[in-house]
Amino acid sequence: MSTPTPSSNRYTLYGAPGSGATPIHAALTLIGAQVDVVDVSPWEGEAERERVAPVNPMRQVPALVLPSGELMTESAAILLWLGDRHPEAGLCPAPGDPLRARYLRWMVYLSAAIYSMYWVRDDPSRLVPDPAAQPAMLERTAERIAACWRLMDAQIGTPAPYLLGDRLGMLDLYVTVLSRWTPHRERFYREAPRMADVVKRVDADPRLADFWAARFPFVPGWERGNS
Template sequence: MASTSASRDRYTLYGAPGSGATPVHAALTLIGAQVDAVDVATWEGESERARMSGVNPMRQVPALVLPSGEVMTESAAILIWLGDRYPEAGLCPAPGDPKRARYLRWMVYLSAAIYSLYWVRDDPDRLVPDPAAQPAMLERSAERIAHCWHLMDTQIDEPAPYLLGEKLGMLDLYVTVMSRWTPQRRRFYRVAPRMAPVVRCVDADPRLADFWAARFPFTTDPGAP
């Protein structure tokens, strides 16, 4: 249940449905804070990126305007900050918790090793101006993403039933959303079989049913091939 302080807090979140703003919005939903969503799909072209220039100089989403008026960017940083800001929601290990190091490790791993690759995948011209070379880049980056998922799956503790124990948390939200991106769930289930039950569990969480339906519908689960 949301705390009284959380229910009074109001945030403005920039980022289109299915984007890196989605795990942030899901977290705010579980926290019980008020969210004004501003849909901006920066991967759709220059005009969309220009809309973000006054909010985030990187012209990327997500960007979160805090109740104080300060702007936060970088999805992992936002999720970590929200988890610490609302400890009563139980979405992350507290400082001093033995699981805190693992939590921080994997949150930053997801951002650095996997999420960062979508900057070039979303607009291959950024680093690969030759159209003839872009299919190879897209194929190799998809291979790299799948490899990184596999490495995480082999190193993370056995889910019980979530990635850090018995409660759904920020790490689960982050993995669940990103596992829907390229190379998509069918391959994710194959390369990360230990994490597969976790993302299915988060998909089906009744507290997020309305949120998923409105902001990131996911009606087809192909299962493992």
């Protein structure tokens, strides 16, 4: 896999459908940016990790090559940067906006408290070498994720109709995608009832209909995590 050459107006995004690249790709769709997508799934094994290594030495996705040729990694950082880089899209509170502190808080919370759990869930042997102990770890991390959703829902305030007001933004996209991962949407709805309507609203946004169908389709049983 070769690193793309700089372009004045094109992004290159590394990450498979349904992965942590998904909220970034959704944001780029709403922005109307030109983006080339390279599907790679590091959690599927060493061969896939080696494919992404020339682009990201951490051998992880998402990885975004900016039009300047500079590499960005870390989903929250990318979303924060894109929101500031493309203010015309209205996807985040601007510096100085009273909602800016809340936005930054929850974007980093999602990355640190919830997204980080999937590094070990994707490959339990990273932290739990004993196969017999891994089911307990998977159960515990799923419970931790559910608890984090519950805590966020209790503090986020009443959505109106999105998490930070009347416009769909980066925070909504991030929550919408992560809420489809373990322990999946049915439980998310129970743990985070105030945010449930928000993610359903993002699911149904007509601007994203073709994107969801191509990159994270709503297949039968998706709310339970079944395909």
